[in-house]
Amino acid sequence: MAVTTFRIWRGCDEQGEFRDYTTEVFPGMVVLDAVHRIQAEQANDLAVRWNCKAGKCGSCSAEINGNPRLMCMTRLNSLPLDRPVTLQPMKTFPLIKDLVTDVSWNYAVKKEIRKFEPRPPDAQDRTWRMSQGDVDRVQEFRRCIECYLCQDVCHVLREHSLHDRFIGPRFLVHTAALEMHPLDNANRTGDLKDRHGIGFCNITKCCTKVCPEAIAITDNAIIPLKERVVDEYFDPVRKLFRILRP
Amino acid sequence: MLEYQMHEYDVLVIGAGGAGLRAAIEASARGASVGVITKSLLGKAHTVMAEGGIAAALSNVDERDNWKVHFADTMRGGQYLNNWRMAELHAKEAPDRVRELEAWGALFDRTKDGRILQRNFGGHRYPRLAHVGDRTGLEMIRTLQDHGIHLGMEVHMETTALRLLKQDGVVIGAFGYDRERGRFLLFRAGAVVLATGGIGRAYKITSNSWEYTGDGHSLAYHAGASLIDMEFVQFHPTGMIWPPSVCGILVTEGVRGEGGVLKNKEGVRFMFGDIPENYRSQTADNEEEGWRYTQGDRNARRPPELLTRDHVARCIMREVREGRGSPHGGVYLDIAWIKSRIPKGAEHIKRKLPSMYHQFKQLADIDITEEPMEVGPTTHYVMGGVYVDAETQMSDVPGLFAAGECAAGLHGANRLGGNSLSDLLVFGKRAGEHAACFAKENRTPAHHGLDSDQIKAMAEHAVAPFERSGENPYRVQADLQELMQRLVGIVRRQEEMQAALEGIAELKKRANAVAVTGNREYNTGWHTALDLQQILTVSEIITRSAIARKESRGAHFREDFPSKNDGEWSCNIAVRQSASGEMTIERRPLPEMPDELKQVIEQMK
Ligand SMILES: Cc1cc2nc3c(=O)[nH]c(=O)nc-3n(C[C@H](O)[C@H](O)[C@H](O)COP(=O)(O)OP(=O)(O)OC[C@H]3O[C@@H](n4cnc5c(N)ncnc54)[C@H](O)[C@@H]3O)c2cc1C
Ligand code: SF4
Numbered sequence: 001m002a003v004t005t006f007r008i009w010r011g012c013d014e015q016g017e018f019r020d021y022t023t024e025v026f027p028g029m030v031v032l033d034a035v036h037r038i039q040a041e042q043a044n045d046l047a048v049r050w051n052c053k054a055g056k057c058g059s060c061s062a063e064i065n066g067n068p069r070l071m072c073m074t075r076l077n078s079l080p081l082d083r084p085v086t087l088q089p090m091k092t093f094p095l096i097k098d099l100v101t102d103v104s105w106n107y108a109v110k111k112e113i114r115k116f117e118p119r120p121p122d123a124q125d126r127t128w129r130m131s132q133g134d135v136d137r138v139q140e141f142r143r144c145i146e147c148y149l150c151q152d153v154c155h156v157l158r159e160h161s162l163h164d165r166f167i168g169p170r171f172l173v174h175t176a177a178l179e180m181h182p183l184d185n186a187n188r189t190g191d192l193k194d195r196h197g198i199g200f201c202n203i204t205k206c207c208t209k210v211c212p213e214a215i216a217i218t219d220n221a222i223i224p225l226k227e228r229v230v231d232e233y234f235d236p237v238r239k240l241f242r243i244l245r246p
Numbered sequence: 247m248l249e250y251q252m253h254e255y256d257v258l259v260i261g262a263g264g265a266g267l268r269a270a271i272e273a274s275a276r277g278a279s280v281g282v283i284t285k286s287l288l289g290k291a292h293t294v295m296a297e298g299g300i301a302a303a304l305s306n307v308d309e310r311d312n313w314k315v316h317f318a319d320t321m322r323g324g325q326y327l328n329n330w331r332m333a334e335l336h337a338k339e340a341p342d343r344v345r346e347l348e349a350w351g352a353l354f355d356r357t358k359d360g361r362i363l364q365r366n367f368g369g370h371r372y373p374r375l376a377h378v379g380d381r382t383g384l385e386m387i388r389t390l391q392d393h394g395i396h397l398g399m400e401v402h403m404e405t406t407a408l409r410l411l412k413q414d415g416v417v418i419g420a421f422g423y424d425r426e427r428g429r430f431l432l433f434r435a436g437a438v439v440l441a442t443g444g445i446g447r448a449y450k451i452t453s454n455s456w457e458y459t460g461d462g463h464s465l466a467y468h469a470g471a472s473l474i475d476m477e478f479v480q481f482h483p484t485g486m487i488w489p490p491s492v493c494g495i496l497v498t499e500g501v502r503g504e505g506g507v508l509k510n511k512e513g514v515r516f517m518f519g520d521i522p523e524n525y526r527s528q529t530a531d532n533e534e535e536g537w538r539y540t541q542g543d544r545n546a547r548r549p550p551e552l553l554t555r556d557h558v559a560r561c562i563m564r565e566v567r568e569g570r571g572s573p574h575g576g577v578y579l580d581i582a583w584i585k586s587r588i589p590k591g592a593e594h595i596k597r598k599l600p601s602m603y604h605q606f607k608q609l610a611d612i613d614i615t616e617e618p619m620e621v622g623p624t625t626h627y628v629m630g631g632v633y634v635d636a637e638t639q640m641s642d643v644p645g646l647f648a649a650g651e652c653a654a655g656l657h658g659a660n661r662l663g664g665n666s667l668s669d670l671l672v673f674g675k676r677a678g679e680h681a682a683c684f685a686k687e688n689r690t691p692a693h694h695g696l697d698s699d700q701i702k703a704m705a706e707h708a709v710a711p712f713e714r715s716g717e718n719p720y721r722v723q724a725d726l727q728e729l730m731q732r733l734v735g736i737v738r739r740q741e742e743m744q745a746a747l748e749g750i751a752e753l754k755k756r757a758n759a760v761a762v763t764g765n766r767e768y769n770t771g772w773h774t775a776l777d778l779q780q781i782l783t784v785s786e787i788i789t790r791s792a793i794a795r796k797e798s799r800g801a802h803f804r805e806d807f808p809s810k811n812d813g814e815w816s817c818n819i820a821v822r823q824s825a826s827g828e829m830t831i832e833r834r835p836l837p838e839m840p841d842e843l844k845q846v847i848e849q850m851k
């Protein structure tokens with residue numbers, strides 16, 4: 001059996017370091033399996049989050065050889081194993097311990113986004129009719145598993161730490177899902193422009209590249225939202241309209 | 247060291263899956279202050295993994311469906327051990343609970359005329375499962391989560407409850423710790439709702455995550471509540487089996503609902519060879535009819551692949567045992583063949599089963615539109631749980647409620663696919679409603695009844711593994727899983743289960759002597775050591791219940807008593823802790839079903 005070294009970040013921010021663990025690897029293994037083996041055999045207190053082991057819950061995000069990925073969906077045979085595999089926690093969020101970060105900021109941000117407000121039911125049975133075509137677009141956004149890998153990679157958060165002014169790609173996707181929901185009546189463009197900082201996004205598309213659900217974050221969510229903001233706030237006719245009828 | 251933080255709510259909900267969130271929403275909406283605790287982050291509970299759909303007789307696809315048919319299907323699937331009243335409420339209320347999700351923003355797949363689309367599933371007579379591709383659980387938990395956070399509930403993420411607190415026979419809160427920092431927490435509440443899910447981590451091959459250590463079952467047991475039906479553990483027939491690292495991960499029944507077929511290594515569709523008597527009139531007897539059923543032909547009967555899970559799992563076991571299995575000890579599940587029947591078949595499969603497609607592609611290098619999958623049974627669900635009142639979901643300990651997978655009654659001896667998600671909604675709501683009422687009617691002053699010595703003892707017990715040297719908790723856990731898999735699995739025998747009991751007693755001693763290293767911050771070894779206590783209690787309960795039931799029924803199959811014995815065993819088995827701390831077992835008669843419902847069952851036969 002082959003043996004591979006994993007270079008794993010251990011400890012908290014102030015007093016952490018990479019430590020090497022060597023373990024046997026088997027065909028078909030994913031990174032999370034290796035982490036579990038190391039945890040069970042060599043480092044019982046190694047902190048790591050996971051639940052589904054099938055890319056459905058978005059718990060096991062980390063940086064594998066520097067790339068933000070889900071550990072449960074990264075096959076070892078997709079990595080060079082002749083050198084150590086580096087595992088470190090997401091950088092954009094405060095570290096708790098080892099591979100676990102404090103992602104509570106994301107939960108606080110979500111609460112700030114105006115909630116779903118459906119129009120009154122219009123079918124006789126007091127529900128709604130929507131065609132599959134109408135829901136397809138939003139179903140793409142609702143595939144999001146809240147792994148926060150896109151948040152991790154976005155430079156506005158990662159490098160510039162503008163957590164208090166920019167909600168990040170995950171929540172632009174969330175806002176897009178609400179805004180484009182066939183039943184929703186609320187308007188979030190004002191928030192997008194002001195409190196939620198959509199202007200900080202300069203469409204680098206890094207978020208789209210890392211999304212494990214292959215959501216076209218920039219093309220399908222962010223750009224259309226930016227267009228809405230432009231239409232509503234910077235289009236001269238609309239602007240006049242808003243001044244006359246605020 | 248033994249400091250703790252205190253929180254106080256009208257209603258404390260333990261668990262943030264579908265059942266817990268639905269309960270919390272209901273209690274909040276009724277004006278109660280609500281605290282929710284969950285071992286994982288919000289939105290990551292097991293519910294997120296559900297694939298196939300939510301069963302509800304909306305009759306959007308087939309207007310012949312109604313609550314009576316759903317009721318009869320559920321009772322038949324459960325081999326009539328179900329609590330009839332829960333099955334009735336569930337069948338009647340599920341459609342409203344699903345429509346409510348839509349009003350909160352859920353977007354289900356649609357019918358041509360724009361309503362919620364429903365799909366076929368095992369044991370359901372008509373297409374009944376509202377779904378979103380094969381990620382229905384994600385849609386459901388996200389909808390509840392996003393609705394709930396605006397209602398004022400307080401969510402304590404990554405927080406584990408260790409014990410329930412009782413005063414004068416009434417549950418008044420819970421004691422636990424936060425996993426991130428390792429601090430102790432005390433929750434004082436007017437009512438407690440358990441919504442902790444299942445027990446799958448008692449077994450080696452399972453579709454369940456680390457969270458499923460039966461905490462709610464164990465908490466309730468130690469608080470003096472009865473558990474029933476614990477011998478009924480559902481082994482889902484189709485889990486992944488290769489490569490080893492993915493063994494146990496679920497392959498949704500939706501694959502068979504879309505036309506996927508089971509074959510042995512000789513290429514034979516073996517399910518046609520063993521159709522149980524009570525399903526014969528509803529099951530296709532040729533491949534052509536089965537195919538037409540999956541494609542929506544209303545006059546066709548369902549293919550035998552969609553028989554109940556207990557039966558399909560045992561047929562797969564038989565094929566493997568008799569030497570007709572696949573190379574890695576399972577059978578073949580083939581969806582690729584439908585390409586010969588459907589234009590653009592590969593696209594169709596990817597659209598209908600996107601996450602299955604990715605799961606196999608990424609984890610097993612298998613393209614399911616080209617090749618068959620290898621599958622075998624995996625531990626999936628527990629029908630048994632806390633014994634509750636059908637209307638209110640209160641257990642037999644006042645102030646303690648339970649809903650979702652950790653409660654019992656709805657599913658009897660075997661759960662139908664899709665009936666769990668609807669269970670969470672229907673009974674989560676009821677639990678939240680009645681817990682809020684109970685809390686309002688039984689208000690007690692905050693510090694009344696908190697016994698500080700008792701709390702100190704709980705905390706000391708919890709940190710003891712730090713203060714000794716001893717065995718690694720992961721090893722004990724692995725040995726337990728190995729033991730339960732081998733001795734209390736799909737096919738059971740008296741002597742083996744007796745041996746399991748002895749093994750469990752031994753493992754308990756070892757669990758009480760495990761040691762952990764490091765400090766209390768996010769220490770997964772410590773968490774495992776604490777969870778181990780709960781899962782050992784639950785494993786013993788399962789084993790004792792399984793020994794007690796000397797017949798085969800639903801998910802419980804005994805080689806030494808291979809047939810069903812209605813005369814003697816039409817009853818529930820209840821387990822409870824006696825005043826002196828012993829585990830006691832008793833038979834409990836089934837509640838008498840009203841004649842109208844008996845007639846409904848008769849009509850649907
Ligand atoms: C892969 C898979 C697919 C499935 N597909 C379907 C399907 O298509 N249709 C269907 O109807 N059913 C399906 N099921 C079953 C269904 O998903 C579960 O039965 C259901 O989601 C359980 O919900 P719950 O609310 O009871 O518990 P969960 O969603 O499991 O939530 C349990 C909660 O309790 C918390 N918890 C546990 N112990 C403690 C503790 N000690 N302290 C604090 N919190 C605690 C957990 O952290 C979690 O938040 C599937 C199950 C699996 C595993
Ligand atoms: S496209 Fe925008 S949101 Fe995405 S990573 Fe770049 S700056 Fe961030």
Ligand code: SF4
Binds near residue numbers: 143148169
């Ligand atoms: S949008 Fe994609 S990358 Fe971002 S949180 Fe959701 S699933 Fe993860």
Ligand code: FES
Binds near residue numbers: 050057
């Ligand atoms: S463990 Fe669920 S996404 Fe990796």
